[in-house]
Amino acid sequence: MKGKRVVRDAQGARVVREEYFYGYKVHTSLNAGAEMITSVVVTPGNAPDNEPFAELVARDRAQGLAVETYAADRGYDDTENHYLLESLGLHSAIRLKRTRTEKRDRNKEVWVALQATPQYQAGQQERYKIERKYGEAKEYHGLRRCRYVGWLGCTLQAYLTAIVLNLKRLVRLLTGVPFRGYAPVVA
Secondary structure (H helix, E strand, O other): OEEEEEEEOOOOOEEEEEEEOOOEEEEEEEEOOOOEEEEEEEEEOOOOOOOHHHHHHHHHHHOOOOOOEEEEOHHHOOHHHHHHHHHOOOEEEEOOOHHHHHOOOOOHHHHHHHHHOHHHHHHHHHOHHHHHHHHHHHHHOOOOOOOOOHHHHHHHHHHHHHHHHHHHHHHHHHHOOOOOOOOOOOO
């Protein structure tokens, strides 16, 4: 899809520029203990990854979830996100970009110290659970490609996929039986 936007060039003249739009991104929050999806936010594909983080945190807090540490990938590494968590009394385990820890100034020590905290280390150990959940959603539930047109359609598909994943996990928690059944026993 394309869109048009009016911008000013180097001489100050108004120019119409075509911009490409590459779909939508689904941002989720997952309770690592129960492995249940707690919040879903859908953004346009050209939106930065770090912006929906505050909304995910706000949704989790509105639900009254007992969360102490938030882990995320490098796309969410933004100073404002770290400050948000600190101001709420929460721990940050957002994976840091290399530019934060490999630079040659005094500010680097703050990020190196963050990486050394036990909460950061524990949060990084739990990140695989959300990656595994995304893999399941893409592989078995069609989240790789949106079946519907527009933001509303993509949001609908994301929410329905989250509901299905949570129901499958709930069956596993209540019965102890995996949703896909047991593997055959080889004698």
